[in-house]
Every structure is written in structure tokens, then in C-alpha cells.
Amino acid sequence: MSLSTMLTSMGAGMLRSCLIFFLTLLFSLPLGMGVMFLRRSRIAVVQWITKIYIAIMRGTPLMLQLLMWYFGPYYIFGWSIRGYRFTAIILGFSMNYAAYFAEIYRGGIEAIPKGQYEAAEVLGYSKVQTFFKIILPQVIKTILPSITNEIITLVKDTSLAFTLAYNEMFSLAKQIAASQTSFMPFIIAGIFYFIANYVVAFVMERIEKAMNYYN
Amino acid sequence: MILQMSGIQKSFGELEVLKDISLHVDAGEVVSIIGPSGSGKSTLLRCATFLERIDAGEIRYMDKAAVTTDGNGTAEYVHHRELNEIKRYFGLVFQQFNLFPHYSVLKNVMDAPIHVQKRSKEEVREEAMELLRKMDLENRADAYPCQLSGGQQQRVAIARALALKPSILFFDEPTSALDPELTGEVLKVIRQLAEEKMTMVVVTHEMPFARAVSNRVIFMDKGVIVEQGHPEAVFGDPQQERTKQFLRNYQR
Amino acid sequence: MKKNLALLLTAVLTAAAIAGCGSAAPTQGAPAPEAKEEAAEPAEEAKEEAAEEAPAEESTGAYVFLDEDLGVESYAIGFRKGDDELAEQVSGAVKALVANGTYAEIGEKYPDIKDYLCLDAADIDTASLPEEGSGDSSYTFKHGFDLDYPPYSYLQDDGTVGGFDVELCQAVCEYLGWGYEAVPFNWDAKDMELNAGSCDCIWSGFTKEGREDDYTWGLTYSNNTQGILVAADSGIKTLADLEGKIVGVQTATSAYDMLEDSQADLAATFSELRVYETYTIAFNDLKAGAIDAIAIDMTAGSFLIAGENK
Numbered sequence: 001m002s003l004s005t006m007l008t009s010m011g012a013g014m015l016r017s018c019l020i021f022f023l024t025l026l027f028s029l030p031l032g033m034g035v036m037f038l039r040r041s042r043i044a045v046v047q048w049i050t051k052i053y054i055a056i057m058r059g060t061p062l063m064l065q066l067l068m069w070y071f072g073p074y075y076i077f078g079w080s081i082r083g084y085r086f087t088a089i090i091l092g093f094s095m096n097y098a099a100y101f102a103e104i105y106r107g108g109i110e111a112i113p114k115g116q117y118e119a120a121e122v123l124g125y126s127k128v129q130t131f132f133k134i135i136l137p138q139v140i141k142t143i144l145p146s147i148t149n150e151i152i153t154l155v156k157d158t159s160l161a162f163t164l165a166y167n168e169m170f171s172l173a174k175q176i177a178a179s180q181t182s183f184m185p186f187i188i189a190g191i192f193y194f195i196a197n198y199v200v201a202f203v204m205e206r207i208e209k210a211m212n213y214y215n
Numbered sequence: 216m217i218l219q220m221s222g223i224q225k226s227f228g229e230l231e232v233l234k235d236i237s238l239h240v241d242a243g244e245v246v247s248i249i250g251p252s253g254s255g256k257s258t259l260l261r262c263a264t265f266l267e268r269i270d271a272g273e274i275r276y277m278d279k280a281a282v283t284t285d286g287n288g289t290a291e292y293v294h295h296r297e298l299n300e301i302k303r304y305f306g307l308v309f310q311q312f313n314l315f316p317h318y319s320v321l322k323n324v325m326d327a328p329i330h331v332q333k334r335s336k337e338e339v340r341e342e343a344m345e346l347l348r349k350m351d352l353e354n355r356a357d358a359y360p361c362q363l364s365g366g367q368q369q370r371v372a373i374a375r376a377l378a379l380k381p382s383i384l385f386f387d388e389p390t391s392a393l394d395p396e397l398t399g400e401v402l403k404v405i406r407q408l409a410e411e412k413m414t415m416v417v418v419t420h421e422m423p424f425a426r427a428v429s430n431r432v433i434f435m436d437k438g439v440i441v442e443q444g445h446p447e448a449v450f451g452d453p454q455q456e457r458t459k460q461f462l463r464n465y466q467r
Numbered sequence: 468m469k470k471n472l473a474l475l476l477t478a479v480l481t482a483a484a485i486a487g488c489g490s491a492a493p494t495q496g497a498p499a500p501e502a503k504e505e506a507a508e509p510a511e512e513a514k515e516e517a518a519e520e521a522p523a524e525e526s527t528g529a530y531v532f533l534d535e536d537l538g539v540e541s542y543a544i545g546f547r548k549g550d551d552e553l554a555e556q557v558s559g560a561v562k563a564l565v566a567n568g569t570y571a572e573i574g575e576k577y578p579d580i581k582d583y584l585c586l587d588a589a590d591i592d593t594a595s596l597p598e599e600g601s602g603d604s605s606y607t608f609k610h611g612f613d614l615d616y617p618p619y620s621y622l623q624d625d626g627t628v629g630g631f632d633v634e635l636c637q638a639v640c641e642y643l644g645w646g647y648e649a650v651p652f653n654w655d656a657k658d659m660e661l662n663a664g665s666c667d668c669i670w671s672g673f674t675k676e677g678r679e680d681d682y683t684w685g686l687t688y689s690n691n692t693q694g695i696l697v698a699a700d701s702g703i704k705t706l707a708d709l710e711g712k713i714v715g716v717q718t719a720t721s722a723y724d725m726l727e728d729s730q731a732d733l734a735a736t737f738s739e740l741r742v743y744e745t746y747t748i749a750f751n752d753l754k755a756g757a758i759d760a761i762a763i764d765m766t767a768g769s770f771l772i773a774g775e776n777k
Contacts, residue, residue, distance in 0.1 A: 119309065
């Protein structure tokens with residue numbers, strides 16, 4: 001098998017890996033914000049449930065969670081799971097990453113000095129204005145490095161989708177490597193991940209720089 | 216009368232911080248509050264600006280009730296919409312400035328008038344530049360707080376508070392976080408405001424300043440007002456033993 | 468409110484997962500060499516139990532092989548290219564074990580593959596076989612195998628490694644007087660493991676067809692047939708019925724190779740050929756109705772069916 005054939009057959013997998021990556025970010029970044037609010041809720045039950053949710057999402061392997069999201073509806077409710085595979089993958093990834101993002105957001109918010117809230121309150125800002133105009137921009141700046149780490153992990157985690165027989169790039173690499181008795185697909189896979197993460201790091205660095213106008 | 220606080224009580228758990236304090240401020244008055252740390256003077260200011268909830272007592276601004284106390288002795292705050300209206304009457308300058316670090320100097324001053332008071336941008340900009348000129352900061356309008364000295368930051372904070380056109384301005388130890396050589400520029404600005412008959416309540420440790428600028432000095436200790444009066448009276452001829460002791464310690 | 472429900476659902480699902488798997492976390496990828504057996508165990512347990520967790524289906528024993536098969540393949544022992552002497556020695560020992568009945572004895576323990584064992588004591592020329600205990604007693608033979616390929620090599624209920632290939636290899640070492648070392652590896656990494664020398668052979672239901680030139684081959688000791696596993700009530704009776712159906716297969720298996728190669732025309736009629744990391748997940752999908760059939764070798768397939776009926 002020539003290199004170009006190998007690249008072509010792995011190309012579809014790369015697109016699938018990218019799809020998982022972007023959809024997961026699209027859903028988990030805002031979802032994490034919601035989880036963070038629930039986690040900081042004054043209602044004890046809500047806070048408690050959210051804590052358990054975060055503990056489970058962070059305390060169990062993502063691979064296991066994917067199996068649960070996919071097979072759970074069938075084994076628990078007897079629902080048909082035909083055609084549900086991709087949804088389950090995105091659901092599993094998003095719910096998992098939302099938990100991590102929620103904790104990062106929370107850390108960032110708790111690092112904002114109380115004086116910022118008080119200044120905003122005395123100046124008459126509403127709660128919503130205070131959060132979006134005063135707190136959030138500062139939070140984003142402080143949490144960017146942690147978010148970058150998480151996103152880089154996500155790039156590599158996309159290979160877990162193969163657990164649910166979704167043929168993303170790395171599973172194709174393994175299949176081609178096995179059938180061709182060749183190490184080449186793994187090298188291609190490695191380069192793909194490296195480039196993807198290089199792009200992530202580059203973009204995030206630009207964003208960090210753009211926010212460096214103040215300390 | 217701009218501010219009327221009466222029978223204010225405030226405890227943090229077991230600790231009684233304010234014991235039945237009353238404070239009235241008339242238009243154009245400059246009131247200095249002095250006293251040892253832990254005397255409750257900062258807490259009094261935070262209660263007046265609703266950053267802390269009082270347990271009992273009454274607070275009125277411009278004769279509008281913000282907090283009343285019913286027969287049971289518990290404080291009742293008015294609905295938050297009314298409270299927000301009342302908040303427009305005062306401004307507060309913090310010890311730690313609390314400028315918004317991600318906003319430029321000009322935006323720090325302009326943002327609340329535009330987004331809270333919904334005033335026109337052009338009008339606010341003109342006024343903000345005027346305020347910065349007054350603070351001798353017009354050439355730093357585009358700088359960020361982190362690029363300014365502490366004294367400059369505090370002057371921006373004062374401009375920010377003034378931009379909302381408050382009827383009364385509170386200062387919570389405005390020079391305590393500053394290097395000694397920078398306190399002068401901030402005190403100069405406050406003195407200037409006093410000359411313009413701005414109503415102000417200043418919690419401070421700067422005794423010469425309090426003596427020179429205020430119309431009235433209040434000495435607080437252990438949650439009560441021990442003595443108050445004209446600065447010359449309080450500083451020159453204190454009547455209470457605790458006041459004398461405090462001032463003696465201070466002069467050393 | 469919806470968000471709360473979603474969270475609750477997550478909690479329930481994951482709690483069920485933890486309960487179902489006895490808190491054993493599956494490990495991924497190739498375990499570190501020194502911790503291979505221990506590390507691989509929980510993964511196996513989790514998968515096996517996940518399969519058993521399934522509620523009894525309305526029809527028991529509801530999974531059957533189609534009468535038509537995909538083809539026959541032979542299982543042999545793969546050695547590094549050039550290790551002819553080692554291949555010779557091990558093959559000779561296997562023959563000796565066939566001759567003395569040990570081979571058949573081990574086969575009795577694995578009814579699923581008994582019929583596929585292709586060596587017969589009567590055919591063995593006992594003249595040129597290695598003597599019992601003739602091997603170097605200081606030598607340890609490193610047996611490389613997939614821990615997830617029952618009944619040839621797998622993790623047994625008691626947590627030890629077992630399977631026909633494992634037992635036969637152990638018997639070979641005992642016969643020659645060698646030490647035995649189990650080297651369970653990630654099947655995808657088998658060539659790297661062998662070439663790196665972390666194992667001396669690949670012996671784990673290892674198909675010779677299509678790989679003739681890639682290894683030095685030892686004795687072919689078993690045949691296997693690749694078949695199609697379906698639900699009995701699916702209405703699928705022949706290979707032609709698979710047209711427009713979704714068929715699952717495990718990656719890097721002979722069944723997969725056949726569907727890519729000699730049976731590519733058949734595979735082209737499927738609506739989809741879904742490639743799995745393990746057959747366990749594929750079988751769960753078959754049970755859940757998410758796919759219509761599984762292409763799998765008869766012995767591994769029989770093992771899955773037997774597990775379901777247990």
C-alpha cells in the first residue's frame with residue numbers, strides 16, 4: 001500500500017476525529033458553564049447532585065462512560081439504540097469534558113477578588129452584567145492555560161470513540177497497521193495528533209497574547 | 216439631610232461590631248471617622264453602602280427609607296428595585312481601589328454611567344474626560360490600571376465613583392494601601408472635592424488630613440461612637456478618656 | 468429542570484456502570500510489560516461481566532451461525548523470521564504432545580474447539596521428536612498472546628490466564644524443561660512485541676493465511692472457520708440475506724481480513740461494515756439490535772453464544 005493510499009484511507013478517519021473534537025468543544029464549553037453554576041448553587045441538593053456528577057465524570061474512565069451512554073438506554077430502558085452511536089459518543093465526550101471545564105471555571109471564578117464584585121455592586125451593575133462584563137473576561141484570562149491543557153487532552157482522547165466502533169483516525173491506523181504489517185500508519189497518526197495539538201497550542205497562545213494587554 | 220443612619224446594629228456571629236450607632240450627614244458636610252482598627256468604622260461604611268446587611272436599625276438617603284426596623288427589631292430592606300434607585304445616591308472608594316483590570320482608565324470611568332445609568336456615550340465621554348482632567352490623569356485615559364501607580368489608580372477610582380454623580384461619596388481608608396509618598400496626591404484630590412462642597416464620609420488614619428479637611432470628626436471604638444464634633448474640638452480638646460488615649464498613641 | 472434530569476441520568480447510568488463492573492476500571496492500550504497480567508485483568512473482567520449483565524433476552528440461545536461460512540483458515544505458531552531452530556523445536560514438542568495424548572486431553576477441556584483440532588496421534592512420526600526434558604532448563608520461553616481471544620487465550624473466571632493455546636504452550640515448556648512466561652499483549656502491537664523481543668512467538672489463534680511470508684511458521688495445530696453470527700429470529704438465513712444489513716467485525720482479525728480481501732464482494736453488499744475494538748462490544752450491539760450480524764470465527768463465536776446461555 002502506498003503512502004498516499006494510506007493517507008487517503010486515514011483521511012476519512014481524521015475528519016471523524018476532528019468532528020468529535022469540534023462538536024465536543026461546542027457543547028462542553030457552554031455546558032461546563034451551566035454545570036459550574038449548578039455546582040455553586042445555593043440550593044444544597046443541586047450542589048450535592050452536581051458534586052456527585054463531577055466526581056463520577058472525573059473519577060471513572062471516559063471509555064466506561066461511553067459504553068454507559070451508548071448501551072445504558074438499551075439495558076436500562078430497553079430503548080432501541082440503532083443509529084444512536086454518534087449521538088452517544090458526542091454525549092459521552094461532552095458530559096465528561098463539561099465536568100472538567102466546570103471545575104476549571106469554578107477555580108477561575110473563585111480566584112477573582114471579592115473587591116471586584118463589591119465594586120460592581122456599588123456602581124450599580126446587575127448580577128448578570130457583573131458576571132458577563134466584569135467577572136467572566138477576567139476568568140477567561142486566568143483559566144486559558146488550563147483550558148488549553150484540556151483541549152490538547154481532548155485531541156488525543158478522540159481515539160476512545162473506537163470503543164463504540166466509531167472509526168476515527170487512530171482505529172483506522174491500527175487496522176491498516178495490522179493488515180499491512182507496517183508501522184507507518186502509527187507514524188502518520190502521531191504526526192496528525194502532533195499537528196492538531198500544535199494548531200491548538202498556537203491558537204490558544206494567540207488568544208492568551210491577545211488578552212495580555214493587562215495583568 | 217443626605218444620610219440618616221440610626222440605631223444600627225451589626226454582629227458577625229457572636230461578635231457585636233456595631234452597637235446602636237447613629238450617623239447623620241448633611242449636604243456639603245465632610246465627616247471623618249477615626250478610631251483604632253477593629254472599632255467598626257469600616258463596617259459602618261460597608262453597612263451604609265449595603266455591602267453588609269445590618270441586623271437592626273434604619274438607613275435613609277435623601278429621606279427615602281432603604282432599611283427600616285419593625286416592631287420585632289429585625290431590619291427590613293426595601294425591594295431591590297427601590298434599593299437600586301437609592302444606590303444611585305452614593306459612591307464608594309475602596310482601600311484596594313478595585314478598578315476593573317481589563318478595562319482602560321477611560322472605560323473604568325465610563326462603563327457604569329453608560330450601562331447602568333443608560334446615559335449617552337458622547338455625554339459620558341465628555342464628562343469622564345473632564346473628571347480625568349480634574350484628577351490630573353487625562354493623558355492616561357487609554358492606560359490600563361496595571362500600568363498606573365497606586366495613587367493614580369485611586370484617583371481613577373474616585374473619578375469612577377464621581378462619574379455616577381452621587382450625592383454623597385464614601386471613602387474607606389483611601390490611602391492605607393498606598394506608599395507614603397503617594398498618599399499626598401490622593402488627599403489633595405479629596406481636599407479639592409471638599410472645597411467644591413462635595414458631601415463625603417472618610418474613614419481614615421490620616422489625622423492631620425482629617426483635622427484640616429473635615430467639618431466633623433467622629434471617633435469610634437468597640438462598635439460605638441465615643442465622641443464627635445468639630446475637628447479642632449476633638450483633636451484639640453478631647454473630652455473622653457479613650458479619645459485622649461487614642462490620639463496620644465497616634466502622635467507617638 | 469432539564470439540566471437536573473440530565474445530571475441525574477448521568478449519575479444513575481454511571482452508578483450502574485460502577486456496580487456492574489465491580490469497580491474494576493478497564494485499562495486501555497498495551498499494559499506496561501512488568502504489570503501485564505495484573506493490568507489486563509480488570510479490563511477483561513469488566514468486559515465479560517458487561518456481557519453477562521445483559522438481562523435474559525426473550526428468546527434464549529437465540530444466536531446462531533449461518534450454514535454458509537466465509538472460509539477456513541489455519542492456526543499456527545508464528546515466530547520471528549529466521550528463528551527456524553526455535554520453530555523446529557517447539558513444533559517438535561507439540562508433535563510429541565500429540566503423540567502422547569496431552570494435545571487431545573487439553574482439547575477435551577475446550578468443547579468449542581475440539582472439532583477444529585487438526586492433529587492426530589496416528590499421523591505423527593515419533594522417530595524424530597525431541598526427547599522429554601531435552602531443552603535448556605535455564606531458558607524461559609516467552610509466550611505472546613492476546614488476552615481477549617477465548618477460548619484460545621483469555622482471562623479465566625478465576626483471574627488466571629488460560630485457554631487452549633496457553634495450556635498447550637505451557638505443556639510444551641514443561642515437556643522441554645523450559646520455563647514459561649506469559650506475555651499478554653495488545654493485539655494491534657503484536658508485531659512490535661515480537662520484533663522487540665518481548666515475546667518469542669505469537670501463539671493465540673494466529674491465522675497463517677495471508678501472512679505466510681511475514682513470519683517463520685511453526686506447526687498448524689488447529690483449523691478454524693469464519694462464519695456469520697445472527698439472531699435466530701432475524702430472518703437472515705444465507706450470506707445473500709446480508710444485503711443492506713449492518714455487519715460487525717473485530718479489527719485485526721481474520722474475519723475482518725477476509726471481508727476486506729477474499730470476501731470483499733460480499734462485504735460490498737452490506738449497508739455498513741462496522742469495525743469494533745473487541746467482539747464483546749460488537750456482541751452487545753448485536754443483542755441491542757444496533758447491528759444485524761457479526762463476522763467471527765466459529766470458535767470465538769461459539770464462546771460468545773455459550774456465555775450468553777450460561
